[in-house]
Amino acid sequence: MEENILLMYTHMKNYFKIILLMAILAIFNSCTYHRSKDVKNVIYLIGDGMGFGAVTTTLLTHEQVTGFEMAPVVGLQETCSADNHVTDSPAGGTALATGTRTRNGYLGVDPEGKQLTSILKKAQKMGKKTGIVVNTTLTEATPAAFYAGVKSRNEGYKIAEQFVESGVDVAIGAGQSVFIDRPDSLDLIWELKKKNYDVYLDYKYILGTDSEKYVAILPMSQVHRRNQPQGSRSALDGSVIGKATMRAAKGECIKEDTIDISNPSEYLSIAATRAIKALEKNGRKGFFLMIESAIIDGYGHNNDSEGMKLEMYDFNNTLMLMIDYVNKNPGTLLVVTADHETGGTGIAYNQHEVGKKSKVQLNFSTKGHTGTVVPVFAYGTGAEYFSGVMKNTDIPKRIELLMKNDRHTRKNKL
Ligand SMILES: [Zn+2]
Known part of the structure; x- marks a missing residue:
């Protein structure tokens, strides 16, 4: 009898052990599931003026699979501003940064001139680290839409002051010109240093820095090859693929020290990688990084087919x-x-022999912007x-909801 009771007791003990183990596993699994669905880091990559013509030329000039083809989700975005079917960069940037459409010319403010709060500022309030990487000036319309508020993009000196206060x-x-040698003799480099920023005025310093808080204000010649003579731009045909692209396509690890730092065409890749290295030190709360490839727009304005191909390659x-x-x-x-x-960019008619490659030529219908939808x-x-047809303002709103990791709100609002 005693043996039976003992046996029953042992069975029960084992039974409870199994139940307990299953409960622990269930809790662990649900945590893992929720963690994997939570958005910790956001990378917002904006191609200024990058429409379907620009994307198509990338597909046609690359033999290996491109990043666009790797997208599991593709959508369309209406780009209008508050007062025009065709937006300019200040209003376009404002819509993508704040979720509000404004008048062309306005930057970071609503049509009444009231300051808007950008998704970058909201990320800061959530405790995330924030970063901006551009291959143009830090005070240009698109990056400025994430931290500034002015009624004209031409207020560069004021935008630079707002940058100092941005907390990025x-x-x-x-x-550099709007930070140094200003007509009001304000030394914004010194102001940045007072806010504990490391400030770098040459590209080489960002490659080795361990700083978690820095501003690199570089000469234009270091961030973009458009400032180099036409002849020194590397030629691009269908067989030329960047080293970094090749490695990424093969699934290999990309390290910044494997990229040619002397070539401004590699600048954006390297700068983005370096920024992430600093931002991810935040640990649990993650980061928000905005990257802008700005000069696609310039080549569209100039109707420069070869320039746009090179820019899209970068x-x-x-x-x-x-x-x-x-x-x-x-x-x-x-x-x-x-x-x-930008440019009303299309692919030009070019009949070629079956099975043979031929040069891709772009054609343009305007020197300005157009109001056509753009890809997401x-x-x-x-x-x-981010699938389906969206307005430009939907994108930051959706990013915000995802950063909040509020499933209930997300389910109802997206
Ligand atoms: Zn433009």
């Missing part, structure tokens, strides 16, 4: 690196889009919320 942790771009290199990061870092969302299309590509955690 890492910023890499050009535009853009794809940066995109491949970011996809690589997303794949290795669950909890990272990458959204890629444009503020508007999304990768990583939360990417599924």
